[in-house]
Amino acid sequence: MSCPHVSGIDLRPPTASQQVHKDDCTQCFDTPDQPWGIDVCLSCFNGGCNSPDRNHSLQHYQLSQHPIVLNIKRKPKPRKEREESPAKIVKLSIPGETEEDRYDVTTLVKCLACNGLELDKAAPNVADVVNGVLTALSSTKLSEVKAWEEEILPCxxxxxxxxxxxxxxxxxxxxxxxxxxxxxxxxxxxxxxxxxxxxxxxxxxxxxxxxxxxxxxxxxxxxxxxxxxxxxxxxxxxxxxxxxxxxxxxxxxxxxxxxxxxxxxxxxxxxxxxxxxxxNLKWEFSMTSESGEELTPLFGPGFTGLKNLGNSCYLASVVQCLYSLPAFQERYYFPNGDLPLTLDPANDLETQLRKLADGLLSGRYSNPPTKDEQQESPYQKGIAPSMFKALVGKNHVEFSTMRQQDAFEFLLYMIQMISRASHQTHGVDPTKVFSFVAEQRLQCLGCRKVSYKTNVQDNISMPVPARRLPTESAEQKDTFESVTLRECMDLFTRSETLEYTCQACGSKDGAVTRTAFKTLPEVLVVNARRFELVNWVPTKLDVPVVVPDEPFSLDDYFSTGLQPGEELLPETPPTADTSFVPNGEIMSMLEAMGFPAPRCEKALYNTGNTDPDAAMNWLFQHMDDPDIDEPFTPLKGSSNLEISESSIAVLADMGFTVPQAKNALKETGGDMERAVEWLFSHPDDSGSEVPDAAQGNKEVTAGDASMPAIFKLHSLICHKGGSIHAGHYVAFIKQILKQQNSSTVNDSEWVLFNDEKVVRGGEADEMKKFAYVYLFERYRR
Incomplete structure (x- = not known):
């Protein structure tokens, strides 16, 4: 029986820039290792499984009407014993294995419109495109470095x-x-x-x-x-x-x-x-108990590991914590396999978030190793989040690389990305569980009048005081006195004095400011800042923080709001910013491209006045603003300058607080080098923003103001290494475990997620003293 469809389709081999999804299905984590393999569409190179219960390959055909696919199956080859001694290191490198080294691969071409009819791979209209798919770099390899190298050269x-x-x-x-x-x-x-x-x-x-x-x-x-x-x-x-x-x-x-x-x-x-x-290769959290026994591996729904793609443990630890939260499970996990209808699932965030939920929560990919596999490792294989990593890191200067990144910075980036996508699609936003309202109170030390400002946040960066214990010698490693979580919270909410010129009374005596909670979230994200500058290098400090095992109250940290007898500072209209002078060279460049002067001035004012590309991007994004062509008068405090989270994180790593970093970047138009200079030339600046009395009555809503506000530790992200940009991240999560072969449910226990290794217990009780990020869940009796 001949196929009438193959001759009527113009099939062309993939170009060098095209993504070929042949490592795993774009809608689930099935790989060519499964008995049914992966079908690669020979028209658009989407990868789809044809498993009996999901068959994403057939779904793609029904949506795209692309009938011809290449089915790829592979079986791992037996591992060979290393015979020769390793070569001498001449450059920093981790070589990658080829497909031929690891697998035996079988392929066939079929037509889905003809009920899977097998076609001749040597047919003129098929042979070139099949060869192109098999020899092309997969989408995974296009988005990562196959062999990481850093060759050392003269200068x-x-x-x-x-x-x-x-x-x-x-x-x-x-x-x-x-x-x-x-x-x-x-x-x-x-x-x-x-x-x-x-x-x-x-x-x-x-x-x-x-x-x-x-x-x-x-x-x-x-x-x-x-x-x-x-x-x-x-x-x-x-x-x-x-x-x-x-x-x-x-x-x-x-x-x-x-x-x-x-x-x-x-x-x-x-x-x-x-x-x-x-x-990079040997940082490892202990996989044994205090008695030296191997920790018990866990398998099944909710206990799926994530393969390390090369310094991707920061991503794995964040993702495991997020998908352990009910809000993310309810939003993205659909046991019936419900997925958005899209022709390009690999580049659709909603699809990839649901794919990740299915991979982590279904238990489908969390299986004990076979007898042969146990000789190599007692742990599961886990799933490779390469498609998800490529999508969320796309166009990001740091997360698109294969370098280690800051897990807290990635968590904030994920919250921002998911929240923005939810608003665009009008879907339920699971990140709302992190949102709360912080209130900043300012009181002039001259006239004693007050101002209140509220803003919605999704995390707090908690200072951890470092008190060194005596050492016997200068060579001995520093040790630190333990501090309590309450002491850190007291520091976060304490009153601070700052320089301030009162608009009401003219006093230059300064002001006292204090931040407190107006509401609290369902899940409080806390970043513990344990860094100090040593010879201008941000150095991590191992200061132990005592976090209670039992539920604890945050009632003492609620704001009291405007009190009887307090008088608000008067509203002051914004004044002209006479210090702003547009960059003449960039102005000329933009005007020569046909942009009117008012637009150019606004673009430069809102992008830092130094970067023509940023100004041009701003112009394209704001072309439809109703006031875009009105004469421009810059007002103090009116800039829409977007401060990069990565820039804030870099300055925070140097020992500055997040408010100080934001303030410095705003003062210097987002320029990192100038921001560092500004911070060192303003050592007394707390970074606290002066509340705007005009916003005093503006109501913002998020979180819950009810009391008692009781919280309990839900999960934590831990790090080993001297710098957050190196070393190793893992997640510890409190999970409810069932006894094997029983329906009896135990109390919640700590589970260690160490890349693809998921085990019971671990160093949680010790590591929670030194965790980098804590997630506290609201405790409802």
């Missing part, structure tokens, strides 16, 4: 190094840091011969940063790590001007200049490459 400072007068350094001069007693992690300045200790490094390598201090004082750029020098001429070389590890082709001569014979040196410390590889 102009190592190639053109001008050394001071030569001399032989005595052994005692090379024994320890010139500024302290540290005897490891020592860096020799190749310019002048100074020996200084480095910064603290992964793996417990100590350092006081005296090498960096030396650079700050002298601007001598290139240093070498003494303990990393090998007889064959390799060593860690760092250029402070480039702020990167570099290669020094003339290292042997540069060391001999200071009397150091490289052939006599022995490598006694791990190199930066080795430390970095350990950092």
């Amino acid at each position: 102009e400072h190592t190639l053109c190094l001008d050394q001071d007068e030569a001399k032989v350094l005595a052994d005692q001069e090379l024994a320890h840091c010139s500024q302290c007693d540290l005897k490891e992690n020592l860096w020799l300045c190749l310019k002048c011969g100074n020996l200084g200790c480095g910064r603290q490094q992964f793996g417990g390598v100590g350092g006081n940063g005296h090498g960096l201090v030396h650079f700050d004082q002298t601007l001598h750029p290139v240093s070498v790590k003494l303990g990393s020098i090998t007889p064959d001429g390799t060593a860690d070389v760092y250029c402070y001007l480039c702020n990167e590890e570099r290669q020094d082709p003339n290292l042997t001569e540069h060391l001999w200049h200071w009397g150091i014979k490289i052939s006599e040196r022995q490598k006694v410390e791990k190199s930066l490459v080795e430390l970095q590889l350990e950092h």
